[in-house]
Amino acid sequence: MMAGLPGTGIGGMFYVGLTLAMPFRELYRAVRGKSNAQRWSFIGIQLGFVVAIVAGMWGEAWALGRLIEWCATLDWMGSGWQHSMTQAKMMSYVIPGGALICLASVVALFFGLKLVVKLGEKSRKVAATTAADMQGEAA
Amino acid sequence: MMSSSVIADETSGNATLRESTGTLEQPQTQASSQKSLSNLTVMVPAYNEAASIVDTIRSIQAQTIPPDEIIVIDDCSTDNTSELAAACGVTVLRPEKNTGTKAGAQNLALAQVKTEFVMAIDADTTLAPNAIALLLPAIKTPNTVAVCGFVLPRFVKTLWERGRYVEYMFAFTFFKQVQNYYDRPLISSGCFSMYRTSILQAQGGWSTRTMAEDMDLTWCFHEAGYGVKFVPDALCYPIEPHDFCFMNKQLKRWSHGFVQNVRLHWRGILNVKVLGLMVTVSLWDATVASIAYLFILPLLAIFVNPLFVLGYLIDIPAVIVPVLYEAIRRKEVGKAMASIPSFFVLRTLNSCHMLLALWREVVLRRRLSVYEKGH
Numbered sequence: 001m002m003a004g005l006p007g008t009g010i011g012g013m014f015y016v017g018l019t020l021a022m023p024f025r026e027l028y029r030a031v032r033g034k035s036n037a038q039r040w041s042f043i044g045i046q047l048g049f050v051v052a053i054v055a056g057m058w059g060e061a062w063a064l065g066r067l068i069e070w071c072a073t074l075d076w077m078g079s080g081w082q083h084s085m086t087q088a089k090m091m092s093y094v095i096p097g098g099a100l101i102c103l104a105s106v107v108a109l110f111f112g113l114k115l116v117v118k119l120g121e122k123s124r125k126v127a128a129t130t131a132a133d134m135q136g137e138a139a
Numbered sequence: 140m141m142s143s144s145v146i147a148d149e150t151s152g153n154a155t156l157r158e159s160t161g162t163l164e165q166p167q168t169q170a171s172s173q174k175s176l177s178n179l180t181v182m183v184p185a186y187n188e189a190a191s192i193v194d195t196i197r198s199i200q201a202q203t204i205p206p207d208e209i210i211v212i213d214d215c216s217t218d219n220t221s222e223l224a225a226a227c228g229v230t231v232l233r234p235e236k237n238t239g240t241k242a243g244a245q246n247l248a249l250a251q252v253k254t255e256f257v258m259a260i261d262a263d264t265t266l267a268p269n270a271i272a273l274l275l276p277a278i279k280t281p282n283t284v285a286v287c288g289f290v291l292p293r294f295v296k297t298l299w300e301r302g303r304y305v306e307y308m309f310a311f312t313f314f315k316q317v318q319n320y321y322d323r324p325l326i327s328s329g330c331f332s333m334y335r336t337s338i339l340q341a342q343g344g345w346s347t348r349t350m351a352e353d354m355d356l357t358w359c360f361h362e363a364g365y366g367v368k369f370v371p372d373a374l375c376y377p378i379e380p381h382d383f384c385f386m387n388k389q390l391k392r393w394s395h396g397f398v399q400n401v402r403l404h405w406r407g408i409l410n411v412k413v414l415g416l417m418v419t420v421s422l423w424d425a426t427v428a429s430i431a432y433l434f435i436l437p438l439l440a441i442f443v444n445p446l447f448v449l450g451y452l453i454d455i456p457a458v459i460v461p462v463l464y465e466a467i468r469r470k471e472v473g474k475a476m477a478s479i480p481s482f483f484v485l486r487t488l489n490s491c492h493m494l495l496a497l498w499r500e501v502v503l504r505r506r507l508s509v510y511e512k513g514h
């Protein structure tokens with residue numbers, strides 16, 4: 001089964017990020033003698049995916065931009081298309097930028113939650129120890 | 140023609156249909172004449188799987204390294220699943236009453252497994268001939284307790300099968316490989332996974348507390364510090380939902396299963412490196428991306444600018460690249476490219492189910508507990 005929505009949203013970006021981190025992790029493993037050629041070959045393929053994906057998305061954005069410009073030259077909607085071009089240009093920055101900020105926020109939220117849970121567990125332990133000590137003293 | 144007999148298992152109180160009848164054709168016996176290379180038992184839970192059980196059993200028997208035993212758990216089918224399975228020369232277990240879930244059926248057989256390794260495979264799934272041979276080295280690596288393989292739909296004809304085909308090609312080529320690199324496959328697929336029997340038995344087998352018992356088990360293993368691996372060259376071919384009704388039931392089960400597992404495991408997986416982050420991102424996408432996909436983009440397209448419709452196409456390269464790579468390797472480029480549009484239809488349905496599952500499980504607190512395969 002697939003959890004989440006493959007390809008959409010920040011999930012794809014997250015896995016791209018994990019893939020970009022692979023060479024650094026593998027270098028660390030290589031220093032400790034835990035790497036091999038097969039693993040590097042696998043990383044090469046995954047990085048190839050990332051390069052192709054980024055190139056594809058850039059190419060797609062470029063093609064869509066040219067399409068909108070061409071539609072503007074036909075003057076079907078008059079100034080409407082100029083307005084659309086401006087908005088399309090804005091979208092091409094806002095959407096990836098927004099997604100990156102989103103991803104960074106989710107990662108920050110995750111570590112924040114982890115910290116909160118850890119502190120909560122610690123304070124529960126301390127409270128339990130204190131209660132046990134007090135019971136012992138009372139006895 | 141030999142007739143099979145029903146043998147009452149007095150220790151468990153279950154009636155079991157034992158041993159072969161050899162009626163339909165001369166089946167390959169269960170590796171009795173071969174030295175055991177696998178130390179493996181394969182379990183096949185089945186409920187009304189007469190249409191596919193024989194193909195499944197045959198594909199297991201045709202493995203380059205066959206298992207020591209094949210057990211079909213016939214969960215009180217109303218068709219002739221038992222008879223067909225028995226005719227293939229495998230052990231058939233039949234409980235007195237329906238266990239209610241796939242997990243329940245599998246646990247029934249798990250108690251009887253004596254081999255070091257055990258494999259669970261769905262009754263509508265066939266294996267590539269070398270699937271077991273490829274999984275065995277992986278399960279034997281230290282600390283590894285579960286291994287899974289690549290899943291591809293057996294039939295790719297209808298819109299829904301095509302959508303699922305692209306979904307699997309994408310996920311197993313890109314996402315799962317990355318998860319595996321970080322030693323954190325999110326799910327050891329329930330339709331095709333191999334386990335260390337002793338660890339699985341100590342774990343209590345598959346739990347029935349969620350609708351996605353494979354995810355529950357995998358996350359339990361991760362939390363306990365055990366290794367789970369993905370072997371991309373080990374292939375299996377399940378029959379995927381071919382129509383809307385069937386797909387609906389499956390997605391409902393999977394979506395609820397995901398939410399149930401997140402609620403159950405969230406504390407535990409926070410401490411599992413990378414896994415917690417993967418699940419958090421998946422949950423975010425399941426929620427926010429679904430809302431954007433279903434509501435925000437259409438509203439923006441209608442009320443602000445029609446160009447917002449392009450938002451549905453933005454990640455086409457992200458999907459196409461891994462799918463095309465794998466399709467070229469498998470010489471299935473035409474099939475893959477023709478199936479891409481179906482993926483976006485399936486993804487829309489998936490979004491609906493995710494949001495509904497979150498709404499019912501989290502807000503309404505109405506837990507889905509009835510396991511319905513859908514056919």
